[in-house]
Amino acid sequence: MPELPEVEAYRRLAESASLGRLVTAVEAPDAWFLKGGIVARDVEGALVGCRLVAARRRGKLLLLDTDHGHTLGLRFGMSGRLVVDGTAGVDELLYTSRRDDPVWDRFTLRLGASGVLRINDPRRLGGVSLDPDEDALGPDALGATPAQLRAALAGSAAPLKARLLNQARLAGVGNLMADEVLWRAGLAPVRPAGSLTAAELRRLHLQLRRTVDLLLERGGSHLGDLTPHRVPGGTCPRDGTPLRRATVGGRTTWWCPEHQTGAAEVRGQRP
DNA sequence: ATTGTGGCCTGCCCGC
């Protein structure tokens, strides 16, 4: 499930392997994969004959800039892989096939005479857009300042985790990383987002930064310390308490009821 | 406005 770490790996791959190259053709066999009301001809018209000049990322959105001013936006859903000239951006993804079946190539750029940049996405949950509205996304989770994190959470009655997953508020955190960050910060996902004390906000910011760095280093959002324990019967790797499972913010959520503190404890009560 | 829900899509895994 590509979250920030995977998409950053894709960005680095695109940057190292595709910049400066000429787009010679576009293959978009799946109309569903084109978002924002565009058709294959639109993408061709915007990109063929251009060179790729920058590979940027905002949250889970990969942005490829061209020298003619257009920007290609690539989304990977949970099962999309970026492959450039046969090199995949990440080794494996959780919750999807490890195979690289050509029929799952949903979008392809031909680069130069023989190069290929393509999205291989078994479940078609990703998509491609032209000149996407980057400011529809909040600040990137990588490098978000304490003030930006505070602003993303302030005044909200929504569950803390739901707010962390809201890409318009903070871009890049997905389900697994949210559980990992909250576990590390010792905060219950069901806490109202706006209920955090200043000390808790500092703790959350610190652990967000550390977790993003760690998962970037390890190379995947599924490589956190909590992830292996997000299974029936799983226990907290910190204190051994049986983990709790519930749907929070519409997603399967696992947390430790012992050390991830809830609203009751904030008010000085023990559950 | 904010918050919650369901559906998209399809491969994979479990239990029968």
Add this chain to the structure above:
DNA sequence: TGCGGGCAGGCCACAA
């Protein structure tokens, strides 16, 4: 051995 039902989750439309 094959089959069917859950399940996974990023994102979006829609409802309250």
